Each structure stands twice: as structure tokens, then as C-alpha cells.
Amino acid sequence: MTKDQVLDQPLFGGLPGDIAVSFEFFPPKSEAMAAQLWETVVTLAPLAPKFVSVTYGAGGTTRERTHATVARLVKETDLVPAAHLTCVAASKAEIDEIADQYWDAGVRHIVALRGDPPPSDGGRFAPHPEGYRNAAELVEGLKKRHDFEISVAAYPEGHPDAVSLEADLDNLKRKLDAGATRAISQFFFSTDAWFRFQDKALAAGITAPILPGIMPVTNFAAIRRMSGNTEIPAWMEAMFEGLDERPGPRGLVSAVMAADLCRRLYAGGVRDFHFYTLNRADLSYATCHLLGLRPVTGKTA
Structure with a gap:
């Protein structure tokens, strides 16, 4: 299906459902x-x-709970769990020990991150x-240590600590060259930002898959707090104005908006999408259904 065919379809009716999700x-x-x-699972x-x-929480604060959740997914579902692990x-x-525990529990996929420092460190990372x-x-x-499949993080609009987008891309390439299989992006709301990032990544010699991170809006005030370097367009501010006190309408708007973002990415050739669920199924499920x-x-789980 061509880009024009995708965008000319009424709403999402013509999408064939040939996508992969995580x-x-x-x-x-x-x-x-x-x-x-x-x-939700x-x-x-x-x-x-x-x-x-x-x-995995800042400073390893959820280490045991992360391990317990991943272990349960391995034991009680057919899903393929990926455990986050930070520096x-x-x-x-200590990290070797954690990695061994995951391997022994049957986990074969790790999301490897530098990680966010705990608030007590003033927001500054120190190894x-x-x-x-x-x-x-x-x-x-x-x-x-083990032959893990490894995913790493990518930032379409740059990591807040990066001196430039080019430096951030250099860092991404180092992570992939070190043995990572793919990157998963921070959430974003601009398809232009995504495709600019994609073009620059290819120009930098990055050919590994990069999965766009999709964040259906469960609370717009929280999105503002979490946005970091992510641009929140003025039209999006207008779209969610007054809806944080109206969760029903907010959910309807959020699912359609997330699906429209994915539809435009799909028109540009994207077929893999990573959803930040915030442990809620409804918006991610609705978005996938629209796609x-x-x-x-x-x-089943």
C-alpha cells in the first residue's frame, strides 16, 4: 500500500494490520x-x-520487583520478556550477578540503558x-557474559544530556556496534522529528532497526513532566485542553491521536511499534485495533 493510499483511506479502515508491536x-x-x-498483560x-x-527504577530501586515481574512472565505466559538493566x-x-539471574530464569532479552540517577544525586549521572x-x-x-539479545535506547529529539543530536547519534552507534540488536526510541509526537532522526541515523551509518516509542496519553499533565527534550506541539496542547478532568473523552482522543501518529509513520514505511502502556491496556489495545x-x-497470557 502506497503512502497516498494509506493517507487517503477513511480513518484507519484500509490498514491491513501487517504491523508488529511490543x-x-x-x-x-x-x-x-x-x-x-x-x-493488562x-x-x-x-x-x-x-x-x-x-x-528498572532510577538507581536500581525496583531491582527485585523488576526481576519478580519478568520471572512471572517467563513462568506463566508465552510472552517474550525483556528486562531493563542500567549502569x-x-x-x-553486581550487574554480572543480575545478568546471571536473568539468564538462569530463562530471560534472553535485555534492554540495556545508562539509566537515570536517583533524585538524591541531583539529576546528574556519575558512574x-x-x-x-x-x-x-x-x-x-x-x-x-551471555548471548543476550539486547535493545538500547534512542532519542529522536536528542537525550537531555547530549551536547548535540549528532553526538547522541554517535552514542547510539557505539551501543549498536557493541552488540545491540535494535534501538527503542523515546516517545515523540512529531512525525517530522521522527523522519529527520531516521534520515540522520542512516547517514551516520546506523542500519539496525529502530522501533518508534508510542505513548498514548493517559494524563496530559504527566506527559508534560516526562517530556524532557520531546516537543509537545501547540495543536496537541489545544487537543487535550480541559481533558485531564474528563478521562473518558481524553481516552477517546488519545487513542485516535496515537493511531494517527502510527498511521503517518506507517505511510513512511514503519511496521514495528513499541507502546509505553503505563500498565494500562485500553489505550494501547484501541490504538492497535485502529491500526x-x-x-x-x-x-493468551
């Missing part, structure tokens, strides 16, 4: 949150994601004196 979860803090997460599993990732506040020996200095070193260390994806018969 979903990100975070480890629950309570029994109620664990129940909500598992309900059960709802999204029939969409047959390529993998599902579980995040923050851990020595190489552990006996640890990995950056994500590229972490990737190299993990690959030497033509349907449950796979017999595929």
Missing part, C-alpha cells in the same frame, strides 16, 4: 497494582507482541567507581 510495563508497587498489571497478550519489556549505582560484579560508564560498555559486558491488528486465535 509493549512496555513497569513493576508494580502493591498487590492492587500487580493485579492491574496482570489484567492478559488483555494485550492476544495481540501477539514480539516482546514485552519491564522497566546506575551498581558495580560490574559507579567499579561499574560501567555508559550503555555501550554495559552492552559489551552483557554480550561477553488493523486483531487478536491471534489461541494466543
Whole structure:
């Protein structure tokens, strides 16, 4: 289907559903949150994601909960879990031990990140004196330890700590050259920003897959806080004005907006999408449905 054919279709009716998806979860803090997460897993599993990732808190604060969540996914589902692992506040020996535990638990996919420092460090990253200095070193260390499949982070509008987009692309290339399989991008809301980034990545010699990170808006005020270097367009501000107090209408607007972003990416050749679910199934499921994806018969959590 050509770009013009995709964009000329009424809403999303002509999309053939030939996309691949993955979903990100975070480890629950309570029994109620664990129940909500598992309900989300059960709802999204029939969409047959390529993998599902579980995040890792700043400074390793969710280490045990992340491991427990990933271990449960391995034991109780057919999903392919990817465990996040960071360089923050851990020595190489500690990270080796964590990597061994994941390998022994049957985990074969790691999302390797430099990681965010805990708030007590003033937001500035400082390597552990006996640890990995950056994500590229972490990737190299993990690959030497076990033959993990490794995903890394990409930033279409640049990492907040990067001195330039070009320097950020150089860092991405180092991570991939160190042995990573793919990159997963930070969320964004501008297709122009994505395609500019994609072109620059190709020009920099980056040929590994880069999955666009899609964040359906569950709370617009929270999106503002999390945006970092991500531009929030004026039209988006207008679209969500007054909706944080109206979750029903906000959800409808959010799903259609996320699907339209994906539709435009699809028209540009993108077929793989990574959804930041925030442990809620409804918006990600609705977006995938609008893109033509349907449950796979017999595929359950």
C-alpha cells in the first residue's frame, strides 16, 4: 500500500494490520497494582507482541520487583520478556550477578540503558567507581557474559544530556556496534522529528532497526513532566485542553491521536511499534485495533 493510499483511506479502515508491536510495563508497587498489571498483560497478550519489556527504577530501586515481574512472565505466559538493566549505582560484579539471574530464569532479552540517577544525586549521572560508564560498555559486558539479545535506547529529539543530536547519534552507534540488536526510541509526537532522526541515523551509518516509542496519553499533565527534550506541539496542547478532568473523552482522543501518529509513520514505511502502556491496556489495545491488528486465535497470557 502506497503512502497516498494509506493517507487517503477513511480513518484507519484500509490498514491491513501487517504491523508488529511490543509493549512496555513497569513493576508494580502493591498487590492492587500487580493485579492491574496482570489484567493488562492478559488483555494485550492476544495481540501477539514480539516482546514485552519491564522497566528498572532510577538507581536500581525496583531491582527485585523488576526481576519478580519478568520471572512471572517467563513462568506463566508465552510472552517474550525483556528486562531493563542500567549502569546506575551498581558495580560490574553486581550487574554480572543480575545478568546471571536473568539468564538462569530463562530471560534472553535485555534492554540495556545508562539509566537515570536517583533524585538524591541531583539529576546528574556519575558512574559507579567499579561499574560501567555508559550503555555501550554495559552492552559489551552483557554480550561477553551471555548471548543476550539486547535493545538500547534512542532519542529522536536528542537525550537531555547530549551536547548535540549528532553526538547522541554517535552514542547510539557505539551501543549498536557493541552488540545491540535494535534501538527503542523515546516517545515523540512529531512525525517530522521522527523522519529527520531516521534520515540522520542512516547517514551516520546506523542500519539496525529502530522501533518508534508510542505513548498514548493517559494524563496530559504527566506527559508534560516526562517530556524532557520531546516537543509537545501547540495543536496537541489545544487537543487535550480541559481533558485531564474528563478521562473518558481524553481516552477517546488519545487513542485516535496515537493511531494517527502510527498511521503517518506507517505511510513512511514503519511496521514495528513499541507502546509505553503505563500498565494500562485500553489505550494501547484501541490504538492497535485502529491500526488493523486483531487478536491471534489461541494466543493468551
